[in-house]
Amino acid sequence: MCMAILVIADDLTGAAEIGGIILRHGLSVEIVHTLETSTNKDVRILNTNTRSLKEKEALSHLKELFSTNPILKWDWIYLKFDSALRGHIAAEISFYCRAFQKDNVVFCPVNPTLGRVIEDNGWYWVDGKPIAETDFAQDPEFPIEKSGVLEVLGGDYWHLVKDVQGLSTEKSPYIVAAVNDLEGLHKWASTATSFGIYAGAAAFFEALLLQRKKALPMTKDLEPWPQSPILYVCGSNHENSIKRIAKVDANKVVYWQSIGEENKVAMDVLGKIEKFGKVILTVARTVSHDAQTIRACMAEIVGIVQQTCPLQELVIEGGATARAVLEVLDIDTLLPVREYGPGVIRNHVPGVTLAVTLKPGSYPWTENLWVF
Numbered sequence: 001m002c003m004a005i006l007v008i009a010d011d012l013t014g015a016a017e018i019g020g021i022i023l024r025h026g027l028s029v030e031i032v033h034t035l036e037t038s039t040n041k042d043v044r045i046l047n048t049n050t051r052s053l054k055e056k057e058a059l060s061h062l063k064e065l066f067s068t069n070p071i072l073k074w075d076w077i078y079l080k081f082d083s084a085l086r087g088h089i090a091a092e093i094s095f096y097c098r099a100f101q102k103d104n105v106v107f108c109p110v111n112p113t114l115g116r117v118i119e120d121n122g123w124y125w126v127d128g129k130p131i132a133e134t135d136f137a138q139d140p141e142f143p144i145e146k147s148g149v150l151e152v153l154g155g156d157y158w159h160l161v162k163d164v165q166g167l168s169t170e171k172s173p174y175i176v177a178a179v180n181d182l183e184g185l186h187k188w189a190s191t192a193t194s195f196g197i198y199a200g201a202a203a204f205f206e207a208l209l210l211q212r213k214k215a216l217p218m219t220k221d222l223e224p225w226p227q228s229p230i231l232y233v234c235g236s237n238h239e240n241s242i243k244r245i246a247k248v249d250a251n252k253v254v255y256w257q258s259i260g261e262e263n264k265v266a267m268d269v270l271g272k273i274e275k276f277g278k279v280i281l282t283v284a285r286t287v288s289h290d291a292q293t294i295r296a297c298m299a300e301i302v303g304i305v306q307q308t309c310p311l312q313e314l315v316i317e318g319g320a321t322a323r324a325v326l327e328v329l330d331i332d333t334l335l336p337v338r339e340y341g342p343g344v345i346r347n348h349v350p351g352v353t354l355a356v357t358l359k360p361g362s363y364p365w366t367e368n369l370w371v372f
Helices: 012-024 055-067 089-099 149-153 182-189 202-212 239-246 262-276 291-308 319-328
Strands: 005-009 029-032 043-047 076-080 105-108 116-118 124-126 158-161 174-177 197-200 230-234 253-256 278-283 313-317 335-341 344-348 355-359
Touching: 005 012, 012 029, 012 043, 012 076, 012 202, 012 319, 012 335, 012 344, 012 355, 029 335, 055 089, 076 089, 076 202, 089 105, 089 197, 105 182, 149 158, 149 174, 182 202, 197 202, 230 291, 230 319, 253 262, 253 291, 262 278, 262 291, 278 291, 291 319, 313 319, 319 355
Parallel strands: 005 043, 005 076, 029 043, 076 197, 105 174, 105 197, 158 174, 230 278, 230 313, 253 278, 313 355
Antiparallel strands: 116 124, 335 344, 344 355
16 A cells, blocks of 8 residues: 545444545554544444534544644545535535645535435535435434535535536636536546545545555455344434335334433343344334434443343444444444455454444445344
């Protein structure tokens, strides 16, 4: 590997998704939450977890995170954001431009294989619908209420660009690439134009990686599928996740409903794991607490379970939930070892036997992983 690559992700499942792409292309990778230690991996992915914070908190966290960590030793830096436009995207990109002393950025959030594209008029579409007409409009922390990508980003300095050919970064320093198919995605990735920073979803990162490393050997999956006992922690409120859990035998699902019942719920989880070997921990639909409180309580339950009877397999849906769980378990580094499907990544935890599989809430399950 002739280049040192740093990917900065704003949530944990996004970081894991990039990790799966790196594995697929035969490179070594690790996911960390600070840059304090050195690495011998080809690619280091920093999960800032800023999507779970308020904007001011996120920017304060980034300032602290990079105040004591070197940022100039990396040959290539990519900013990974959500392909559904959730997060403090514009504010964080502005921060990174200042921190890295870059004047230009191209932002490409699309993922054509998931039907997430930008049409020429600047509207963002998901599976054939404007994004504001999808389930993302009900996101508890980042409801997407407009379909125009420039409106979602905010800020007069962003410009929609349809064709990369002949592009002038002096006239358009902050660029959103209007990409509506894979051909357009690779066209942007292959341009000779020199940008200060590339940012966007995992699909754009992979297209850029292919341009930089064209002859990488693809790795074979040697890691097994998770075996019982397995604890599934479903922190996503995405409609697909709710419907899938509703079809599972109710005896194999444990619901958290109110603050203060974490010990009781943990004991219920342990009892069902012993009986069935596989259990889902999720949140009752009647819960009205804020997302941060829900994540903290879910993580506390997992912590109690782990202390009482150490887990071997943990499958977590939802990036913010996953990060809260890892904090409780005192896990700072993950080593991606297998990509079960796009964004669905199995990770080893250094020094212990625990395997943690991460899945974004809005991505489809790999059927062999959902064992109910």
